[in-house]
Amino acid sequence: MSTPVLTAPAALPVAERSLAPDLARGAMLLLIAVAHAHMYLSYDDAGFRGYALDGAPLDRLVAGVQILFVDGRALPMFAALFGYGLARLTARRPDPAEARRVVRRRGLLLLAFGFAHALLLFFGDILAAYGIVALLFAGMLRRGDRALLRAAALTIPLHVLVLALLGLATVTGGHAPSPTVIADPLEAVGMRLAVWSAMTPTFFLVSALPTFFLGVWAGRRRVLDDPAAHRPFLRRVAVAGIAIGVLGGLPLTAVDLGVWAPADGVSIGAYALHSVAGIAAGAGYAALAGLFAARTSPPGRVARALAACGQRSLTCYVLQSVAFTVIFTPFVLGLGDDVGDAAASGIAVAVWLSTVLVAVALERAGSRGPLESLLRRLTYGR
Template sequence: MLLLIALAHAHMYLSGHEAGFRGYALDGDASDRLVAGVQILLVDGRALPMFAALFGYGLVQLANRQLATGRSWPQVRKVLRRRNLWLLAFGFCHALLLFFGDILGAYGLVGLMLVGFVRREDRAVLRAAAVGLVSHVVVLVGFGLLTVSAPKGDTPAALADPIEATVMRLIGWSGMTPTYFAVSVAPAFLFGIWAARRRVLEDPASHRNLLSRVAATGLGLAVVGGAPLMLIDTRIWMPSDTIAISMYTLHSVTGIAGGLAYAAIVGLLADRIGRGHPGPVVRALAACGQWSLTCYLLQSVIFVAVFAPYTGGLGAHVGDAAASGIAVMTWLTTVVLAALSAPGGRRGPAEAALRRLTYGRR
């Protein structure tokens, strides 16, 4: 998940190029277009719903652990709301200091708004997910119209003045979080709640058929639905604006299926690995997962240090392919850091802070 997020975010720090719907340079060389095409097909709009589904799944786990201690649902709901409120605050600080495309705020906001569905019946959860999908389409069309009509300019990450960049990041975050990101993640979040009730990822062996179907169908839909936009953003196909916006919408909607497919694939892999003895690579990945909030924030710290014009300044001198290479190296760095720091169950600093703020000293 964190590798996909790093790949999806790194190119957003680049500047000096006219960009397509997904933020990739339209004038890149062959290697840049190849990388952009692969990521549009398999990464962009796929990592976000995967993260959202796992977030919804985890919220149910948190609630179940609290309920198991004897707390009532109103008490548990209060804890979950407090945690999501602090997650929203983390997102604000992330946007203030580092990255306009923060997604923590969206998850915190969705968690605050939809926490009641942890206890609602399946029919209500799936009905809300369907409403969320329709809302998602409406929002996508609106943002597609803005993309084709707005003047092209650099992202806040590429502004040379750090104060101006901070202001623009907050403006972008405050507008994008409730209107675009929150609506985008809500359907996958609700599907995650539905899956958690059945312990699909905790007991993958009993749900292998379901996971296999979700993996195959979801990945197929994501590839087929993403192919037209891949052709558009790599300038292989240049249709009218109406068709382009439709393909942008199709790309994002089928990305929800792709995100669920990736979660299912990981569940299948975990089932297979769990039958043996996990090696150092698997243990390192597990440590990175336990430090996921810290590692996510560290990605932005590294990207700002490397790409921003008021720090490393590399964002004005490299293309999409190089940015993705840096993203992979950044992810590997966080995996190694987590592997070296997490033995014994030690929490990452961001995880420890969120837990302390949520539960207090006890």
């Protein structure tokens, strides 16, 4: 029996996309930028989240803000939006077998893109983890609500276990230097791939799973496609999720800033709690983006710019890594040896704004991002 040919009409035209998911992706890329920039810096010693312990007061202040509001929050938000997008993709295809083929093909391509990203640019790639999620759980996209919510709940203990083991490794062995500070380009490639291959199936994958399933659940209800109709629900998720994220992040923030020095076991527990609370915060941030979209009808200039960036999130995400590699690594400009966490975050904001401007220029030219075009071409054919 022949395999059905996947054709281009399966790709959703840009004009038919909903505002809120794209706006959320655009804002999420800011969180990703500031979460990644400090990973390019050299340091003598670092805390659980990789911030230098000997930074200037402003550096420590910025580190504390980011630990509390950014670190471990952007990745779950991305996972929720990824699950939401796959749920909508599946809903547009009445043939379940075809839907699974499309999702798994996209997952395989994201895995390949992630490998290339880690090989050439950044060890902290998250594309491959989402590719693995799509490959493993394409069949879950048509399961019942109870199965999705059960899967989300059951993956949280796995998340805690992995984070506890990573925390134990940090306590016993210290925070390993970032591969981005290696001066030899070939040695840096090997180290990037080694760290990426270890982190992708563990930390990145288990961090994505709970909110991925919640995103699929929300996608079935089109919560972000019509956020005005779901405003009370979105408000509850935003308030509760962000509050849990802040409260659950306070202990680790105190530990990493040196304000609190508990026993190692308590520190590891604070590290795991911070990450689990980030699951709630990621969902809360996605809901907050939906509320913002519901208030901007028709969308203003800022909302349109964020949505343009979100529509080209793959291209903008990789452009961030290109910029950081040029700016920070020792074999290009080498600023990773000279700046602290505060300056790195300022640079990250500037880089993100630059990608937004690129996305707006592509929008005005009527063009998708180049990586989005490549992904769609490889997924659906001409």
